[in-house]
Amino acid sequence: MKNKPAYPLGSVDNALLLLHMLRDQGRLKVTDVAKELGIARSTAHRLLAMLVYRDFAVQDEHHTYLPGPFLGPAAGDGGGSSLRELRAHVRPAMEALCARVRETVNLMVRMGTEVRFLDSIESPQILYVGDRRGTILPAHRASGGKVLLSSLPRDQLAHLYQDLPDQERASLLRELDEIRPRGYALNLDDTEQGVSAIGAALRNGRGTPVGALSISIPSARYTPDRLPSLLTDLRQSITEAEPHLTNFPPDPPEALDTRPHASITTRQPTNGTT
Structure with missing residues (x-):
């Protein structure tokens, strides 16, 4: 008692x-x-x-x-595989990608109209995009979120974004139509001022997206001429990771969080700031 x-x-x-x-x-x-x-x-x-x-x-x-x-297993994870397993499967490829591009690398999953960052590996450079683990961002503004949304049928997208103003929803659908065939998305200061990112989807053996990898870069260091090499390295890492996801459940967990998160960090203070 x-x-x-x-x-x-x-x-x-x-x-x-x-x-x-x-x-x-x-x-x-x-x-x-x-x-x-x-x-x-x-x-x-x-x-x-x-x-x-x-x-x-x-x-x-x-x-x-x-x-x-x-x-226990998160909703929508398709039968028991945990988010910890997804991180474990993808992390070696993330570490290799970070070493190649020397920029911060992130793993995220879609949760309705949001994306959640499951893992981050920070850039070794002095000015860098900080660890985003646990951060939640609007899927239609984050690079990885856009790619994951582009895999959905139009009727599902219309349901997810039924509350968006008509003009904004139409603009989003046009952008996703452009992302779908090319297989990657950009986020140029869309979620946070001073942060740019490129993202692409991770797929299981059935071709279903289970998450996305992104490279986050301080906008001061990003230029369009870097895109081809960044994209090559990103695709290489996806190729390295996907064999480990062959039987991974197809649907990412659904969740929501509104925690603010700082993004740009400097390893050494400059003029009294960090």
Whole structure:
């Protein structure tokens, strides 16, 4: 028989109860949590957001919360392979790519209309794009996200972006039509000022995208004439990684996070800044 602590922390208790609910029920909405715990919707939303932040929960495009990586296989991972396995499969190719291009290399997966950075290997240069692990960005603005979106049928894209203004949605669809045949996408200051990136999809043995690799570069160092060599190196790394993904589940996990993340970092302070 467990005794309740003399000075219980209500917020901690609610968060732990939420973990039980996620484990036992599998799918939760903010209204369900508020009703079950007897708390305000705003409080329920904040609790769920913290669980997402710490990978105990993920959120899909329907605003439903599901068990996250720390509670078992993530939603949509196709039958048990974890995000840790995906990172392990791809990391050797990422390390080789970073060594060749001397720029930061990232692994990401699509989660509805967002992309989550699963792994990063930082550039050894003084001015570099920093580690982005855990960062969430809009898929239609990130290079890897654009490539992953380009593999989706138009009706699914229309559903995902039904809330976009008509003109912006039409522009996005045109851009994805251009990306689809060439197989890579660019992000030139689209997500963060001063950061440029090139991304391409990783596919399993059935040709289904399971993630994307990107090279992130300070815009001050990126010029269009670098694109051919960067693209060659990126494609080489994808060729190195894909044999290890032959049987990897086809669908990336669905989640959502809004954590801000710094991108450009200098290894040595300049004029009092970093």
